[in-house]
Structure formats: structure tokens, C-alpha cells
Amino acid sequence: MSVRPIVTWPDPRLSEVCAPVDDLTDLADLVRDMFDTMYDAPGRGLAAPQIGVMQRVFVMDPTWKTGDRTPFVCINPEILSSGGGTADATEACLSIPGVSVDVSRPTDITFGFTDLDGVRHETRLTGFAAICAQHELDHLNGVVIFDRLTPEMRAQVEANYAVLV
Numbered sequence: 001m002s003v004r005p006i007v008t009w010p011d012p013r014l015s016e017v018c019a020p021v022d023d024l025t026d027l028a029d030l031v032r033d034m035f036d037t038m039y040d041a042p043g044r045g046l047a048a049p050q051i052g053v054m055q056r057v058f059v060m061d062p063t064w065k066t067g068d069r070t071p072f073v074c075i076n077p078e079i080l081s082s083g084g085g086t087a088d089a090t091e092a093c094l095s096i097p098g099v100s101v102d103v104s105r106p107t108d109i110t111f112g113f114t115d116l117d118g119v120r121h122e123t124r125l126t127g128f129a130a131i132c133a134q135h136e137l138d139h140l141n142g143v144v145i146f147d148r149l150t151p152e153m154r155a156q157v158e159a160n161y162a163v164l165v
């Protein structure tokens with residue numbers, strides 16, 4: 001087990017776009033450490049840049065806090081389509097400790113990703129899994145929950161965060 005330090009806001013790595021993964025060799029070690037770090041935090045999703053690795057991979061397990069484990073490894077993920085309108089939900093982020101804010105996102109997405117064996121998947125996600133996947137995919141594009149707020153909300157929330165840290 002190897003828990004790695006989590007990068008916290010405003011570390012500039014959280015605002016960078018990550019590079020596509022083109023070689024799955026050695027990725028298993030990174031993914032194992034990402035799950036160890038996520039479950040230890042404890043969180044339900046973790047993107048590679050949150051431990052300082054600037055590659056397009058994230059892990060998530062949307063259900064483990066309330067039931068069985070359903071671990072996902074998502075390499076080179078993309079949203080293929082979204083529907084069902086949008087809804088506000090409260091989100092927190094392991095890289096912005098102590099902050100939770102309402103973020104509006106599509107409620108129903110078709111999601112594409114590659115697994116550790118190099119197999120491409122397409123899956124429909126709804127509910128918390130859809131929120132979690134979009135939050136983690138945002139990290140791979142250098143986007144954090146602050147970037148999803150109105151300028152007024154952001155200024156207020158960021159000022160409160162600055163007091164916390």
C-alpha cells in the first residue's frame with residue numbers, strides 16, 4: 001500500500017491540462033497508489049494530477065462509502081454525449097479541503113474510457129457516478145470546482161478557503 005501526498009489548491013498543477021496516456025506499461029503501479037490514496041483520504045474519486053502525475057487517468061468508486069466497492073479505472077476518458085438536463089449537487093474535492101459547493105452538471109452521460117487492459121468501454125452513468133466522473137474528468141482538463149462557480153460565488157468561496165489554509 002502506498003498513499004501519496006495529495007496536491008492542494010492553489011497548486012498550479014491543478015490548472016494544467018493533462019497529457020493523453022499512450023503507454024499502459026507501468027500504469028498499474030500508479031493506479032494502485034491512486035486507489036490507496038483515494039480510499040485513505042477518504043474520497044470517492046481521485047485524478048492523477050491530484051498526486052502530481054499529469055496524465056489523463058482517474059480512479060473512482062462512487063458506492064464504497066454506502067455499500068459495496070465498485071472501483072473504476074478510467075484512462076483517456078471522454079464524455080460522448082449528455083442528456084437528462086442539468087441538476088445542482090453539492091461537491092467536495094480532496095484538493096480543496098474544507099470546501100463544499102453546489103455545482104450544476106448534466107445528470108445523464110455516456111462515458112468512454114480505456115481500462116488497465118487497454119480495452120475501450122462505453123457506459124451510461126447517472127446519479128452520483130455521473131457527477132463523480134465529470135468532476136474527475138474536469139481535473140484532467142485543469143478545471144476545479146471553483147471554475148464551475150459564478151465569479152461572485154467564486155470570490156466568496158475562495159476568500160473563505162484562503163482563511164482555512
Ligand code: ZN
Nearest residue numbers: 092093094095
Ligand atoms: Zn476534485
